[in-house]
Amino acid sequence: MKNISATLAIVWRIAIPYFRSEDKWVGRGLLAVVVAMELVLVAINVLLNQWQNRFYSALQAYDLPEFVKEVWIFLGLAFTFVALAVYKLYLNQWLQIRWRQWLTQHYLGEWLRGATHYRMQLKGDAADNPDQRITEDVKNFVEQTLSIGLGLLSSIVTLASFVVILWGLSYKAPLYIYGTDILVPGFLVWCALAYAIVGTALTHWIGSPLINLNFEQQRYEADFRFNLIRVRENSEQIALLKGENAERGRLLQRFGFVIGNWYAIMSRTKRLTAFTASYGQAATIFPYVVVAPAYFAKRIQLGDMMQTGSAFGSVQDALSFFVTAYRSLAEWRAVIARLDGFEMSVSSATHGAALEPTIDVAPSNGKAIALEQLLVKLPNGTPLVAADGFTIQPSERVLVTGPSGSGKSTLFRAIAGVWPFGSGKIAIPATSKLMMLPQRPYFPVGPLGDAVIYPAEHGSITPDKIRDALIAVGMPRLAERLDEDGHWNRTLSLGEQQRLGLARALLHVPDYLFLDEATASLDEPSEDRLYRLLTEKLPQATIVSIGHRSTLDAFHTRKVALANDGDIHVLGKANAPAQEPTAAR
Numbered sequence: 001m002k003n004i005s006a007t008l009a010i011v012w013r014i015a016i017p018y019f020r021s022e023d024k025w026v027g028r029g030l031l032a033v034v035v036a037m038e039l040v041l042v043a044i045n046v047l048l049n050q051w052q053n054r055f056y057s058a059l060q061a062y063d064l065p066e067f068v069k070e071v072w073i074f075l076g077l078a079f080t081f082v083a084l085a086v087y088k089l090y091l092n093q094w095l096q097i098r099w100r101q102w103l104t105q106h107y108l109g110e111w112l113r114g115a116t117h118y119r120m121q122l123k124g125d126a127a128d129n130p131d132q133r134i135t136e137d138v139k140n141f142v143e144q145t146l147s148i149g150l151g152l153l154s155s156i157v158t159l160a161s162f163v164v165i166l167w168g169l170s171y172k173a174p175l176y177i178y179g180t181d182i183l184v185p186g187f188l189v190w191c192a193l194a195y196a197i198v199g200t201a202l203t204h205w206i207g208s209p210l211i212n213l214n215f216e217q218q219r220y221e222a223d224f225r226f227n228l229i230r231v232r233e234n235s236e237q238i239a240l241l242k243g244e245n246a247e248r249g250r251l252l253q254r255f256g257f258v259i260g261n262w263y264a265i266m267s268r269t270k271r272l273t274a275f276t277a278s279y280g281q282a283a284t285i286f287p288y289v290v291v292a293p294a295y296f297a298k299r300i301q302l303g304d305m306m307q308t309g310s311a312f313g314s315v316q317d318a319l320s321f322f323v324t325a326y327r328s329l330a331e332w333r334a335v336i337a338r339l340d341g342f343e344m345s346v347s348s349a350t351h352g353a354a355l356e357p358t359i360d361v362a363p364s365n366g367k368a369i370a371l372e373q374l375l376v377k378l379p380n381g382t383p384l385v386a387a388d389g390f391t392i393q394p395s396e397r398v399l400v401t402g403p404s405g406s407g408k409s410t411l412f413r414a415i416a417g418v419w420p421f422g423s424g425k426i427a428i429p430a431t432s433k434l435m436m437l438p439q440r441p442y443f444p445v446g447p448l449g450d451a452v453i454y455p456a457e458h459g460s461i462t463p464d465k466i467r468d469a470l471i472a473v474g475m476p477r478l479a480e481r482l483d484e485d486g487h488w489n490r491t492l493s494l495g496e497q498q499r500l501g502l503a504r505a506l507l508h509v510p511d512y513l514f515l516d517e518a519t520a521s522l523d524e525p526s527e528d529r530l531y532r533l534l535t536e537k538l539p540q541a542t543i544v545s546i547g548h549r550s551t552l553d554a555f556h557t558r559k560v561a562l563a564n565d566g567d568i569h570v571l572g573k574a575n576a577p578a579q580e581p582t583a584a585r
């Protein structure tokens with residue numbers, strides 16, 4: 001019970017924001033109409049149940065006019081039923097897609113707000129495979145919440161209506177054993193109740209492991225898919241390293257989990273189906289067996305018997321909602337658990353950081369970037385880099401060096417405001433524009449022009465400017481292919497990608513440009529040319545580079561090292577003498 005109320009509280013938390021959103025009137029309107037239709041459908045079922053009594057009584061009495069009349073009534077009821085069923089489904093689907101659209105936009109917004117998606121990954125939170133959460137889980141949540149919610153409503157109303165009918169029929173067809181009436185008020189209701197409760201309890205007992213098994217299945221499937229995607233994305237590396245056998249082994253191992261869990265689901269489902277199928281079959285005959293003694297003793301009419309059978313069926317259907325909906329309930333709970341995990345993880349990546357001591361990256365009125373009492377840590381809390389009273393002045397050219405793994409890139413991440421682990425303060429001039437160029441720039445799949453200007457919007461920079469930038473970085477051939485679609489990270493060499501990265505920097509004109517080995521794949525003369533280009537085209541920009549080549553010294557006015565101090569590295573401890581500024585070359 002505690003579990004159920006906790007699950008319902010989560011459903012409420014996930015579901016309610018849509019019905020309070022800007023789309024609330026459409027959502028509420030559609031929901032109200034669908035609910036009303038569901039109720040009218042129950043009412044038609046009640047009318048059809050009463051019709052059955054009259055229809056079979058007319059048949060038994062060979063009453064042709066009554067039979068014809070009942071056929072017309074049936075046609076009217078059936079037509080209304082069909083029309084309602086069609087539009088209930090249509091409007092339900094309409095509500096589903098509006099709700100799903102809103103929820104998807106909402107989750108995408110939260111996930112891609114600030115660097116939440118990146119922090120979630122860093123924290124290694126429970127929300128594995130966010131792609132699955134935003135695609136399948138949102139879709140299933142909307143579909144299943146509506147179908148289960150409406151099913152439950154319909155079951156309760158059906159139950160209430162038919163219990164009243166069965167109660168009345170119990171007086172007409174009393175328990176008749178060994179030639180005597182045994183008057184148990186509402187005995188047909190008790191029979192239906194007992195039948196359904198026993199069925200529900202047994203189904204729960206047999207089927208409950210399916211909840212966990214379904215949850216695991218989704219996770220294994222998503223994991224398998226994710227690893228396939230990784231192979232696709234890194235196929236060149238794998239081919240060069242001849243890693244196919246290793247990949248096959250790893251993929252088959254993951255697929256093995258899918259298979260193993262599936263066998264467990266199969267075996268459990270087999271047991272559950274054996275029970276629910278037997279239960280369903282027995283339910284067809286059970287009410288007739290119960291009232292047969294009264295019928296054969298001619299205490300009731302065929303019409304009463306048929307009405308009892310159908311009313312019994314409706315009560316039992318309603319009560320055994322859990323029996324028939326068991327599998328979807330199990331899946332629904334798994335979907336809810338996953339969406340809940342995703343929401344928690346997004347929220348802890350967004351707000352949780354504020355609770356722990358984190359690096360405070362704040363806009364300042366000053367002109368320089370200032371690192372105060374900064375201690376950058378790893379996600380597990382191990383201190384990595386320390387810096388205090390360290391500033392980067394406007395238009396400075398700083399080269400950061402240090403052994404591999406000393407934390408240079410992580411320091412850049414902290415300055416960019418995406419690395420929360422640690423303490424201290426990083427002051428960034430309020431109006432300045434920072435840009436980070438990594439060793440492997442990211443290009444979205446699509447037209448080359450859009451890939452180069454990313455994350456600027458399509459059309460925000462003129463094609464002429466993009467062309468000029470591409471020519472300037474030594475890619476004149478690409479300057480003619482701005483509209484060509486492509487997967488540029490896959491088709492261009494790393495050196496070419498780095499040139500495009502620099503073209504991106506020229507187009508965005510940042511105040512602070514951080515280059516994290518952003519030219520490391522270029523030959524030295526090209527690197528030399530491109531650094532010269534940067535200083536020419538971005539004369540006001542502050543450039544901070546990470547690089548291992550000594551040839552970079554000449555382009556920087558200051559060289560700072562991440563020097564070893566016990567277990568951590570301290571920034572600027574061993575400042576190298578200033579080099580000649582680039583302009584002097």
Ligand SMILES: Nc1ncnc2c1ncn2[C@@H]1O[C@H](COP(=O)(O)OP(=O)(O)OP(=O)(O)O)[C@@H](O)[C@H]1O
Pocket residue numbers: 122378379384402403404405406407408409410411
């Ligand atoms: N997401 C992460 N989770 C755990 N550890 C991490 C993570 N990112 C980086 N590290 C660790 O932090 C340390 C510093 O990494 P970083 O990439 O900053 O080094 P670097 O000085 O830039 O190295 P290189 O010169 O080789 O590029 C490394 O030991 C790395 O394993």
